[in-house]
Amino acid sequence: MTKTTSEGQSVIVMGVSGSGKSTIAKRLADELGEGAIYLDADDYHSEEHKKKMASGHSLTDEDRLPWLQKLVKVLDSHLERDPSQTVFLACSSLKKWYRDILREAILQHHPVRFLYLDGSRDLLYSRLSSRQGHYFQASGLDGQLEQLEKPDPAVETDCVSISVDAPIKEIIENARKALGI
Numbered sequence: 001m002t003k004t005t006s007e008g009q010s011v012i013v014m015g016v017s018g019s020g021k022s023t024i025a026k027r028l029a030d031e032l033g034e035g036a037i038y039l040d041a042d043d044y045h046s047e048e049h050k051k052k053m054a055s056g057h058s059l060t061d062e063d064r065l066p067w068l069q070k071l072v073k074v075l076d077s078h079l080e081r082d083p084s085q086t087v088f089l090a091c092s093s094l095k096k097w098y099r100d101i102l103r104e105a106i107l108q109h110h111p112v113r114f115l116y117l118d119g120s121r122d123l124l125y126s127r128l129s130s131r132q133g134h135y136f137q138a139s140g141l142d143g144q145l146e147q148l149e150k151p152d153p154a155v156e157t158d159c160v161s162i163s164v165d166a167p168i169k170e171i172i173e174n175a176r177k178a179l180g181i
């Protein structure tokens with residue numbers, strides 16, 4: 001079903017580092033215009049965890065739990081104020097149980113879907129290697145790929161997947177088509 005922005009929904013743009021979550025979530029919010037906002041889960045990592053990732057180490061489940069809980073609070077405060085907003089959240093959401101935490105929190109307010117950005121290790125590594133000014137290092141990519149539980153659309157029926165092996169404009173078109181927005 002195609003939803004208009006006035007009805008409100010959340011789209012969690014997920015995938016490993018370098019898959020384009022921030023770029024795509026921001027572009028989608030910009031294109032949808034008024035009533036749509038972009039949030040980035042990276043803004044809620046502690047300094048300690050950013051340092052850990054900057055040294056090439058992956059976060060653990062124990063590291064991520066307080067971060068996910070913080071994200072739930074942030075989402076709740078946004079959506080309580082205005083459930084008619086459409087929220088594009090860039091968030092790695094690497095494991096199904098992380099997605100379940102976010103899903104449950106958002107569903108209190110309005111519908112939620114996940115947009116999984118899929119790309120080969122080589123493509124993502126090359127994009128990370130040329131990205132400037134970010135704490136995450138390309139050397140941490142393999143750890144993330146090991147931890148990733150790709151969403152199975154037969155089980156997680158609210159997930160759609162698109163390839164990121166394309167120019168940004170084409171990815172946005174494909175994302176909008178896949179999400180019906």
Ligand SMILES: Nc1ncnc2c1ncn2[C@@H]1O[C@H](COP(=O)(O)OP(=O)(O)O)[C@@H](O)[C@H]1O
Pocket residue numbers: 015016017018019020021022023024090127128130131132164166167168171
């Ligand atoms: N489709 C694309 N084509 C070329 N470069 C891209 C594309 N998508 C993202 N990038 C670049 O790749 C890097 C990683 O993208 P980013 O949005 O930061 O990913 P993530 O948030 O998943 O880590 C950035 O430098 C970004 O500008």
Ligand SMILES: O=C(O)[C@H](O)[C@@H](O)[C@H](O)[C@H](O)COP(=O)(O)O
Pocket residue numbers: 016017018021022041042045053058059064091092093094136144
């Ligand atoms: O769950 C995690 O381990 C982090 O959220 C991680 O997945 C995220 O990728 C980094 O914070 C780097 O940020 P970018 O994904 O934006 O590169």
